[in-house]
Amino acid sequence: MKQITLTLIILTITFSSFAQKEWQKKGVKFPPPICYGSEEVHQSFVDAPDQYLKRLKSTQQKKSSIIVDYIGFSAAPKAAFQYAVEIWEHLVASPVPIYLSARWTALDEGVLGSCGPYIFFENFDSAPYKDRYYPVALVEKLEGEEITDESVPDMIAQFNSDNDSWYFGTDGNTPRGEYDFVSVVLHEIGHGLGFTGFFYEQGGLGTYGHVLPYPGIFDEFVINGSGQQLIDTSEFANPSAALYEQMRSNNLYFKSQTVKSNNPSDSYPRLYAPSSFDEGSSIYHLNEFTYNVGDTNSLMTPFFDKAEAIHDPGPLMLAIFSDMGWDYTSIIHSPIPDTETATIIPIEATIEADSQIDSTSVAMVISADSFLTSDTIDLVYSADQDHFVANLIPQFAETYQYYLMVNDSSGKTFYLPGQAPTEYFEFTIGPDLVNPELTHDPVSSMLESDLNVEVAAEATDNIGILSVVMPYRINEGSPGTLILEDQGENLYKSTLSLTGLTDGDSIRYQIIATDSGSNNNRTILPVEDEYYTIYIDGLNAPVKTYTNDFNSDTRDFISSDFYIGIEDLFDDGALHSPHPYPSPDEDDTEYNFTALLKYPIIIDDRAMVSFNEVVLVEPAEKGAEFGDSDFWDYVIVEGSKTGNSNWQPLIDGYDSRANATWEMNYNNNQVGNNSAAQGKATYYINREFKMTENGNFAEGDTLFVRFRLFSDPYAHGWGWAIDDLRIQDPPTANGELTFSPGEVMIYPNPVTSKLYINGSFKSKVGQLKLAIFNSYGQQIRLDEINLASNQLHQTIDVENLKKGLYLLSFQFENGQIITKKFVKR
Structure with a gap:
């Protein structure tokens, strides 16, 4: 037997793509259910559905592609897992591959496995319901495109490799002492596809993601026996004791239009809502006692006994998925524009459906008084045009409201816009007074x-x-x-x-x-x-060497964005991007800030570029590389042989993750989507690279060099500062700043007792002396450390120091010295 439990953790994260949209920045994560086993035995078998069993004898094709990244699986569990995957591929439709990361690993005793959506999104472009969180696989199905990139899974699952009672057969003949692995995988993939939501208990109160703006799409349909919607705050405040009582009332249902359309006499699917609320089992399973052992709808009940094999998700689960959007009919229509003359207006719509539609039900509902009254105009199918058409002959109203609708063959109704008539299209007939x-x-x-x-x-x-x-x-x-x-x-x-x-x-x-x-x-x-x-x-004559310490305002760069000057917390001049640099607040837009060096560079055998920099720009997702869809803002150095087009990277773009100090300060000073962290001279580190190292340019080429900061929508930071630029200057061919103050962090500052030191350098540190000086310049402590790596992690007890200002000196084996100030309080 298995039982699902859940511990609540909520994490808001940000996502984007090359054509980034605001809703992609507002994804949320929710922990997956955990699957436990028991010693109860109920032998039974529900075979796979006809859509799968008759796949070879009919034209039944897979409706989706579920691609599994198997981690640690041997042949037997992998084969059983794939069998469950193929059943789901014949039941749920998606034009976008569904990526599942499955790990075969040791879990706690009694745990069989878990699976859940990797992330949820709300208010995406094609969302049937606004202000509801959808699992990412369903979002991608409705959007018709990848949202999180192929490298990011849509579902994450893990199964217990230490469990010695697995049955990996696919025939349903599960021995009495073993758990049917196919059934467990089918169940968990069901959770991953969206059979889950945000209801939970906190301090004796019921809530549905109280720290989140909205409930999940599953939660939208949860009602009690009286038909009251649990997320209706006019009925049950969020959070509240009244909501908690409903959550454990043993009287909850999923309000399924699909079930009623197929058979109006059927009751809504009953959910599991025991008097003792169980996070992870309650609500997000079908009722154990209504759909008991051997029932075709028993896969998604909360308890799974040994020897119980269920290879069919069941009609109720599929109906629930249909209502959530997995079985969806889309109406494609270009809204009617305003017009100055009341003529015949053609209406056109294309229907894209996962199941058969009622072609006689395609209609336009139109009103001149915001639907206090309305008329319905039928659209008929035109074989020549391959879509549905009608002609509208407007009367004497100046402004019309309208929406479109269609029924599928089961009688379920779909609208455009999705929340019609609350949402609708509008057009005006009459003199135009609106500016472009x-x-x-x-x-x-x-x-x-x-x-x-x-x-x-x-x-x-x-x-x-x-x-x-x-x-x-x-x-x-x-x-x-x-x-x-x-x-x-x-x-x-x-x-x-x-x-x-x-x-x-x-x-x-x-x-x-x-x-x-x-x-x-x-x-x-x-x-x-x-x-x-x-x-x-104008451009200057080509040169082989260029240097600039930016302590004077030269006209060496072409830019309306960057400027040369001295900023607060900097000791001298530098080339600065805007501070903070702006980000567009509109989907599918971007800003690029550039500074082009007027001197073309003739590449010689040195080909080296060196500069000190501070980069406080939005960091990408963990593990993202330049060019990935979730690599947000970045800075980059580029070259062009013309200076006007065909810009190629001299080095790949990078962001605040390139340095631990930058990343820590950016993340620790976030206000909303943006960061208020301010750049300072102590954050400088040196960057050095060869202009020919990535193969875009070669020795003998003459190229223009530009610095570019890329900003995508909805998030930004302080920006970029560049100082002490050297191009093919002799020191850049040999010298290298091995240890930089930007790579040494001390904290907390001010400090009370323990001062922590972290450093990350380009080369091995070797012998290092740490000295503390008081405000009179007297050395009061000296520690000698021999480090065999390029990492420094040290703790200094300063509790016995008097209150005041101190200087911490790092003296490296190569003679370089770095100093940091700290305050003892």
């Missing part, structure tokens, strides 16, 4: 050697865009106009090509979008009577 929406990333500079630049803007309008243009003026000369061409998907762009301009010239310009309405409404960027400015920058 216009966005543009300003062009800040052009090279005198290449006076061609692409100008782009995004423009949308409720009626439609007539034109997007760029009026400009060179210096104080005659005006010109560039027409931005429609590229589709609201993008307009063209190339501005000029001649005869030199370093110091400038171009003032605006972007103007005009709509196609009778009033020709327009939007101007930046605003009326203001302009963007493009500066013409």
Whole structure:
């Protein structure tokens, strides 16, 4: 027998992708159920469903692909596991592979295994229910694309390798003293696919993820025998004792429209809600006594006896999954735009369904008074157009609201938008007074050697865009106009090509979008009577060597983003990105901040670049590498043979994880999505690399060098500082900063009793002297340490020191000295 229990741990994490969206930054993790065994024996067998058993005799095909990463499995449990996987592949549909990480490992005595979704997301683009958390595998199915990257599992499972009572057969003939492994795997994958949620008990109160904004999608359907929804706060406050009483009332059900559609006389699936609430078993299982041994719906009951084999998830579980979204019908439709004339408006919709639909049920519900009254217009299938169509003849209302609907063959209804009629589309008939929406990333500079630049803007309008243009003026000369061409998907762009301009010239310009309405409404960027400015920058003659300590404001770099100056907590000048650097607050957008060196570099046999830097930018997910979808913000040094295009990495992009001090300070100073950590001179470390090491460039090439900070949506930090830049300067060919103050951390500071020291260096430390000096310069302590590695971990007892300021000196074997100040209180 097995029992599932759960210990509550909640972790909010962030995810993204190359086209990052806000909801991907707000995933939450929830611990998986744990599966226990017992000594009870009830021999029975429920065979696999027909969808699997008849797969070879019919056209039945797999509906999904579940890819398992087997860790530590031998042949027998792996084969049984794969048998369970293939059953699920014939039952749940997804166009996206479902990745499952399964580990065969020693677990606590009595534990059989566990499985759960890796992460949950809410308010993703195609979410049928808003403000509900969905398991990631279901999110990817509904979105139709990978969300967390193929390297990140959608489910995580583990099974006990120390259990000596497993039966690995697939025939259901489980011996009386053994647990049927196929059944356990089927059950656990069910949890991983979403048969779980957020209800739990805390301090005698019932809650559903009280520290989270929303409940899970499973929780949406949990009702009591009176039909009251447990997450309805007008009925049961969250948290509350009243909610806790419901959670252990033995009177809870899953409100399944699918069950009622198939047979209205059937009762809703009854959930397990014993009087003694059991985290992990209560609510997220079917009732043990309603669906007992041998019942076709008994797989997801909380107890699994020895010799009990259930190879079918059962119709009730599949109905529950259908209601959650695993069996889904999507309505694809482009919303009706506003119009100035009341003509015949064509309505079109395409239906994508996991099961057969009722083609006579496709309809548009339309209202002119926010659905106080409404009319229904049937859409009929057009074989020629391969979608459903209708003609709308509007009457005399100025504004209409509408939504679309369709039934599947079981009678379940699907809507677009998903929460209709609470959500709906809207369009207006009449004179257009709405200005276009216009966005543009300003062009800040052009090279005198290449006076061609692409100008782009995004423009949308409720009626439609007539034109997007760029009026400009060179210096104080005659005006010109560039027409931005429609590229589709609201993008307009063209190339501005000029001649005869030199370093110091400038171009003032605006972007103007005009709509196609009778009033020709327009939007101007930046605003009326203001302009963007493009500066013409000349390039210097190529050099083999370049150095800059940034203690004077040179014009050696082309940038409207970076600047040379002295910041607070820095001793001298440096090349700085914006502090803090901004991040876009819009899906699918990004910012790039660049500084281009005006001196092209002729690569010789040295090819070395060296600089000191501080990098406080958003760190990626643990284990993510440059180029991965969850590698967020980064800094990078790039090269180009033209200086205008085809930029290639000189080194891979990196973030605050490149240094322990940077990462610790970034993470320890987070405010919301952002970090308030401030850069300082003591955080400097040296970076040195060869321009030819990644194969993009070779000795003899002449290339331009630029520094770039990439910022994706919704999170940012302090930014980047660069100092003491040396390119192919003789010291960069030989010298190397082995030990850096940025690699030595002391904490806590101020300190009361124990001072902890951590260091991580580029080479072995060898002999190290740690000396403490008081404020008068007197040495009051000296420790000599012989370190055979590049790591330093030391604890110093300072409890007997008097209160005041002290200096801690690190004296390395190579003569280098680093000092740190600390305060004893």
